[in-house]
Amino acid sequence: MTTREDQPVAVCPSVDPDGWLEAFEGLAGRLDRRFARPESRRRMRRFLRGLMAGLPRVNCWTLAEYAGEASPGGMQHFLAEAVWDDDGLRADLRDYVVERLGDPEAVFVFDETGDVKKGSMTVGVQRQYTGTAGRIENAQVAVYLTYATPTGHAFLDNALYMPRSWMADPERRRAAGVPDDLTFQTKPALARRLVETALDAGVPGRWATGDEVYGNDPALRATLARRELGYVLAVAKTHQIDTKAGRRKAIDLAVTLPATAWNRISAGSGAKGQRLYDWALIATTGQDLPGQHHLLIRRNITTGEYAFYRTHHPTPVPLATYVRVAGIRWNVEDDFQSSKELAALDEHQVRRWTSWHRWTLLAMLAHAFLAVTTARAHDTEPADGLIPLTVNEVRHLIIQLAMPRPAPAAGFVLAWSWWRRRHQARAQASHYHRQAAALQLN
Template sequence: MDTIAPRFARHDAARNAGAFLLSVLSALETKNCWTMAEMAGHASPDRLQHLLSRAKWEADDLREDLQRMVIDGLGVEHAVLVVDETGDLKKGTNTVGVQRQYTGTAGRIENSQVAVYLTYATRSGHALIDRALYLPRSWTDDPDRCAAAKVPADVGFATKPELAAQLIARALTAGIAAEWVAGDEVYGDDPKLRSMLAANKIGYVLTVGCHRQVIVDDYYIRADDLADTVPERAWKRLSAGDGAKGQRWYSWARVRVYEPDLPGHHWMLIRRNDTTGELAYYRCHHPRQVSLAALVAVAGRRWTVEESFQSSKGLTGLDQHQVRTWTSWHRWTILVMLAHAFLTVTTVAERARETPDATLIRLSVNEFRRLLIALILTPLHASTRLLDWSRWRRQHQQRARQCHQNRRSKPH
């Protein structure tokens, strides 16, 4: 709060932001303006709703503070920017960006809101540092609908790889020094994104489909056909990093490929699961010659964004917002990302101070949050405050019920 308070035009807005952050860090199972206001001791959710919709402050300013906190806390050595999208299941059609679309959260087409996120990952830890809301063409082709959700007039349709490129460019402009970018097939299959990274002398390890073609020895070959040509002696068993059950061991091979008009060194990296025989393919680039182990380490970092999604949704309620407009969505997400980054950075600092103990696993973000809640954030509300809120909720629900009945009783 000492860091972000100057970003707010009024002291009451800064105090409400503090109440918001404490609430999303808390043990509340459902995090929305109603439940969070009750925990903060507010008489109603009005203050938090005002913070998200009408108060004078810029989410982009807090993004700068967030990124500075993450970089200072996690360091810059071998930093990787990881891009990926995630979906939040939503009802109705008025929430900005919502339509029936595929989301990996559900594994199928659902009524959802999708956004592309950028994770900053080092050996110390990882945290979300930026995001971009995906607006389907059903939104960008409907100016009235966009205006109702307060989408800026200059925001047009952009694919997910284009949004990822915007996030990466924004990070570079902000002075974030990252040696690598990692992502899944959505981004690896996009030649414009790969060209943008190569032109900026940024290495990448991006997953691609098995049917994608590369140029080897002056001819095109599919990724899966290329894997068949790799001799057994070329495969090396390496760990992609530490997972929940220990080191993630696979066999890896790489083949140099040709990228016309692009600088640097280029490879096709192939990962083999020696138990199932399953193969995965990565387009790779770096301005300098690097080892196979370096490419494998970056490939392993891609999963940090999945961990960031799981942790930020499960611990700080990234997906639990009940806001509908462009501004409110950007404010909710930046505040939640800031709270989650605090957990990550402080956990990393605590790990550095801990005396190594072979009988304990290292301190996790989940365990640190449990201690934070138990020792610092446990709410001590008087019973009268709880009864006041119960009365307020019931009055609000009765008004909503009456309004609904009145609408249904009107003649058509």
Template sequence: MPEHSWSTDPERRQAAGIPDEVQFATQPRLAWPGLAWEMIAAALDARVEAPWVTGDEAYGQDPQLRAALETRAAGYVLAVACSIRVRINSGRTPFRADTVADRLPEAAWHRQSAGTGAKGLRYYDWAWIDIGSGEHRHLLIRRNPGTRELAFYLCWSPAAEPLGELVRVAGTRWSVEECFQAAKGQVGLDHHQVRHWTTWHRHVTLAMLALAFLAAVAADTAPDRPAQPHHHTRGSNPISLTVPEIRHLFTAVLNPPVVSPARLPHWSNWSNWRRRHQATARRSHYRRRSTHETSG
């Protein structure tokens, strides 16, 4: 609930429909892992299928959150600072995570994709070290192939999982952040102008439903072709229809056109040109990255 002078005024709270149990909280308080666990626990209690939890350092650094997830048998891949200390091979002396990374041989690193990004597959070098005593507990390290920048994750799972699965979960944070950006930019998630608790929830629910619909349509129209084209592929095949393109299409079809319907094909031509341009940019990105990796 946002801060207002009436946040403790019972009459104004009642007029806005705010439940009694909802209290004012600052942004740092909203980001506190304890509140995150309350939301996760509520989802698990509602039988939401969520075998994995991932988050940034604000959550990964909290041992109580990690312990609570393990109690509920919810696997996690949580980002942590390079200064976090872990025990290797059940040793008594803990080492800093960045010290562990510096001592790894080159053979310990494996190049894998963390999922598809704005410019195609996101490849990094990954290493994982067992830090549990008979448990499925690991320190996962990500290394940028170009800059050599490192990122660290603490991982736990109720059953043994391969490296590729931990990498996949670590990469989902990017898609979650992209989802929020798309919700704000494409369906107006943050464009509400309401003054009632119930009305706000209705707006948010409808916005997320609209985004889910657009994403499903975009996925359904995507052709069955490799996610990463060959570097020397010629031609002008456009990229797949994106959520913004699908939204523009529905807007043109469902809204009364300002101009003659005969103008609608011009939108299609513009869309095809734009997506071909994006495809060319993607191929150029792959070509530059391939050249950099070969020379490196």
């Protein structure tokens, strides 16, 4: 007999809480070897669960309370001092994503995201433009590499951008634990390093894409071409293009094209239907690199607004192929949004180099687990009238069905209330003491 409790699983065959929990334990089990002590292995599992738990606020305090620990000290030590094989764990993230989502036609997508911060001592922070806020703010900025295939997409790697102001300040670097041998690298240089690391590790892929920050960098374009990776990289309208008629601005080429040069093609499906634009392709000259090189132009069919891309591929490909790759660039925006909302990528409250890298690495692993789980669920057809499971819905179902948390005992809740209020009282007293000292000096 089918009960009411059984009914949801009966009508949603793609929902498999037991299988999801088994898959999570399988991922955690392969990560165990990267931690020196059993306590760290257990805490790694609790940390990953906490990142995905949908807590209103995520930091070492709330993670420790969610995990049933008596204080935040263990979580803080785990991030800052515990013995990890950080590079090995990063390789595990890459291998896990490729094993589940790997495809020879995959697209590497790079982009940066910023986390607004207060103060001046958090590693990498300075006043700089961040797309997250849409303006110049006091922020950290990091470059991320997304791996996108028809099956799904997830982060492969990341790199913290260290501004020149930090690189020129040894005392500040030392206080934040920045490695002594670290040198300044631009965002395109960081992207180049990330994609070359992936290619050297044997990650399959055919294309790369990114916004103007990356498309305007000739060294990145040259590296991708020499690695025989096709690319569709956005460039500014003032970007200089070499043609048979000489060097011209991209916008000047666009406005002189005849009507017959344009083709209406979808850049992919969106929430409200196909993303239709008019597209044109112009061959470029003056390249000292192998392969086919073009300027790809996109025109909005409603506003007439233009967008421009430098393209390359080792062999000739149709215009529609370049358009498809251009449309895939938005996958990284999806990953930023979902990893921040569902895996607390941006909620770290840490100041030092090691802690920042460990937090974001664990958040990328949690997000990759959600992305892979969602991709696997798509192998099972949904019931009539339902859209396929989304990453957001999978996370919700996992924390409700596969990883439910028992209600904590009253004594535990009260102990944490006491801990928080004691810490806040000490912080308040410290602020008052500093304020009084400053007034005496004045």
